[in-house]
Amino acid sequence: MSTRISDHTSQTAHAVSDLVARSNRLGADPRVTNYAGGNTSAKGSEIDPVTGELVDLLWVKGSGGDLGTLTEKNLAVLRLDRLRALAGVYPGVEREDEMVAAFDFCLHGKGGAAPSIDTAMHGLVDAPHVDHLHPDAGIAIATSADGEALTTEIFGDTVVWVPWRRPGFQLGLDIAAIKAANPQAIGCILGGHGITSWGATSAEAEARSLQIIRTAEEFIAARTAERSEHPFGAERPGFGALPEAERRAKAAALAPVIRGLASTDSPQLGHYTDSDVVLDFVSRERLAELGALGTSCPDHFLRTKVSPLVVDLPADASVDETVARLTELHAEYRDRYQAYYDRHATSDSPAIRGADPAIVLVPGVGMFSYGRNKQTARVAGEFYVNAINVMRGAEAISTYAPIEESQKFRIEYWALEEAKLQRMPRPKTLATRVALVTGAGSGIGRAIAERLAAEGACVVVADRNVEGAREVAEALGGDDVAVAVGGDVTSAHDVAAMVDAAALAFGGVDLVVNNAGLSISKPLLDTTEADWDLQHDVMAKGSFLVARESARAMIAQKMGGDIIYIASKNGVFAGPNNVAYGATKADQAHQVRLLAAELGEHQIRVNGINPDGVVRGSGIFAGGWGAKRAEVYGVEEQDLGAFYAQRTLLKREVLPENVAAAVLALTGPDLSHTTGLHIPVDSGVAAAFLR
Structure with missing residues (x-):
């Protein structure tokens, strides 16, 4: 036996x-x-x-x-x-x-x-x-x-x-x-x-x-x-692919707008594809005809919906012209999809799951695909590339003849498919949200990126140290969760590139954390003009540039958003030998109030966090600030965290993850009606109480 x-x-x-x-x-x-x-x-x-x-x-x-x-x-x-x-x-x-x-x-x-x-x-x-x-x-x-x-x-x-x-x-x-x-x-x-x-x-x-x-x-x-001609017909004059730099710039400008339209019924994440297969298809005479026929394989149209939204403008149409036309085409698409549902739904059919497109094709630019998470959005795009290959093959040997619309509906609104959707895990707190965190290669920024990703957000990890940013992004789970981008927040060009990276990777941006910073600890008479300018360029100007470019994308999306400033207790507390740092933190604190008042009409909330004494894992403290502050207070540098803790009301050391938890509190659903607020994360510094 x-x-x-x-x-x-x-x-x-x-x-x-x-x-x-x-x-x-x-x-x-x-x-x-x-x-x-x-x-x-x-x-x-x-x-x-x-x-x-x-x-x-x-x-x-x-x-x-x-x-x-x-x-x-x-x-x-x-x-x-x-x-x-x-x-x-x-x-x-x-x-x-x-x-x-x-x-x-x-x-x-x-x-x-x-x-x-x-x-x-x-x-x-x-x-x-x-x-x-x-x-x-x-x-x-x-x-x-x-x-x-x-x-x-x-x-x-x-x-x-x-x-x-x-x-x-x-x-x-x-x-x-x-x-x-x-x-x-x-x-x-x-x-x-x-x-x-x-x-x-x-x-x-x-x-x-x-x-x-x-x-x-x-x-x-x-x-x-x-064959003597292409299966998709001749290339339409003016519909060919734009040069790469121009193409991707236009895609980045359009992505937040299209994502907002595709999220009319429920928030979606996006994926951008400009492969040769896609760019060729969107340039051809038969694009609209074949696009309207939709996909056939059940696996394909369950991800892509029965047909894509096809923009009917040439490649050189301006962004404004394309946005205007997209708005019209989106309304028409929703009407058509509702009519498709109404034609085939029976009394026991599942409710309509949303009438927005999953695939949007833009001549000269490429394809935008959408889903409830980044992987789903990416796979939807991959499936439509499969569908393009199928159409090309079928048209080369015969005539493309997908299954009937009624059969597609029977699968898309299949009770078994609905049951599978109902069995899916409940979305995490920040699912479908795209976060951009500056200074995220180490310290507080890294802790924030890790917490946001753990709660379901997709994260753009931005840092001057691009290698550090890549290490963090890879640790978070790779391209379906996080991407790294290098850049200097004092450069308007670099900041625009950060926001563009969010748009091209995930469709747009919803949650921005102004965390990048440095600290110069000197008495007034030792503080040089260069010290002052550098301190303000990085944190005051840098925060302004990041907020401005992010707000531009959020307004285009029409999905609201959050902007968080990692300020400091030093913005309200007169610490010793700290004039440049304290003044720029006060600047950041007032930017929170100003922008909360200005952006509220767009459902963009702006809030701040005032940490203090975050020594462990801090790039700022490791870069010399810790040694200077230890000298000011007359303690050993390795004891600085404990020193800060003992002067607080709670006698607890503040860690990067404590700041990250405050970011989550401000951007999650529980404080949805809060804007213009500063939250202290300092274990209790009475002199820095907000009044």
Whole structure:
């Protein structure tokens, strides 16, 4: 008994590891399948720990997983006998959604992922290994008007056409029947959708998947080379790509406006794409025609919506002209989307999820894509690039003919899709917000960036020390969470570049922390004009420049926002030998009041924080300020934090994370009606109490 268990445990481990490795290879190539698209499976046997008998099992990628990053925990494990027995109780295609809940009664063991809608396809097809993928070339055939004839022309009888059917139990039965009737076949083209292949071994299934994809790619390439004109038509005069610097400057100017429009129903994060594929598509004569047809593969339009918003102006249209036209087109898009919902919704359809576009195409500039987080926004853009490739391929070999609008609606507003959305984790406090933190490469700024990211914000980490900024951004989670930008806040050019970086990376900016600073500790008679100018340039002028450029973007977004000044208790307390620093902190404190009064009509709140004695981790204190203050107070530099703590009412040392917590308090939902406020974070300095 123990030998049998050991042997089968080893065989099972090998089968699962092969499946994971195969999945990772297939998922790593965007020509093979898109992010989180497709699924793979393996069948095998294992000793049932209850009966001691062999039981046949199916390991299949679970709901919401991604092939490229799949691990064993992302697999659903089901008893094959119970799964196949479901065919005997299947109530028919009109009630096939009920079968998803039945999969739970087929699960083996504990843990693992929830079974996906495609589980039936993998379990019912009589093959040890099955791949279902969404390659651009395969979908190009699947969405061609004569896709069935093309399948025969390209593959003969080795790949079989399966007419469009929404993913589900019936599609699994269809493919199983087609495979049984075509023993020579290695796979099939699913109309409007993708491909499925199978094999006796993991290696054979993978090889057949790649064979189908490469054969389709070669056929499309050959037909494209034979054409005398581009599948998307000629390039429209004046609609070609702008030079890179001009293109990205225009994109940065438009991004906050478009994000605000795309967030009419709910806040969104953005992603900008100016790849050659996109720039070529938006320059062509047939852009509006093909864009209106929308995408076809279910994975695509669930992310991109049924069609994009297409700007119909030439590349050299001014920003103001483009903004005006975008506003008109957005209103029209919302009307069309509402009409689409009204045409197809039934009494039991989920409520409309918002009528704003997920994809916006701008000739000469590129594509803006949107989602509830940065990854979703980026993936939506990647999926639309897939869709462009599909349209190009289909138009090269035939006519692009996506599935009918009514079928798209059935998937977009599918009860199962709605249930998946409802299962998603509750958003974090600052989800969908974009933060720009200056001086974020160390000390207080780093602590603020870390706290904001932990609460769900996307963060632009700005610092003169760009290497330090990159280290922080990478530690926060990389490009889907944070980006680094180098720059000097005393330079209007550099500050504009910081705000542009926020716009291009995440769509705009919502939350700005004026933290960059330095400290010059000298008596009045020792303070030089250069000391005075440097101190005021960095903190007074720098804060003004950052607030001005950020407010410009926030006003364009029309989504409100927060501007936080990291001021100081020295703005209200006359500390010794501190004239330049104290005066500029007082300047910052009054900027808070002035800007709160001016920007309130735009729902932009401006507040300040007055820390004191933040020694640990501080770049300012490490840069010489600590030594000078220690000399003033007659203590050792390493004891300065403790010295500051002992002179406070609470006798507690103030840490960078305490300041970060105050930033969160001011920018979170609990103080939504507060502006013009300064919060002391100094453990209690009575002489600095606000009056």
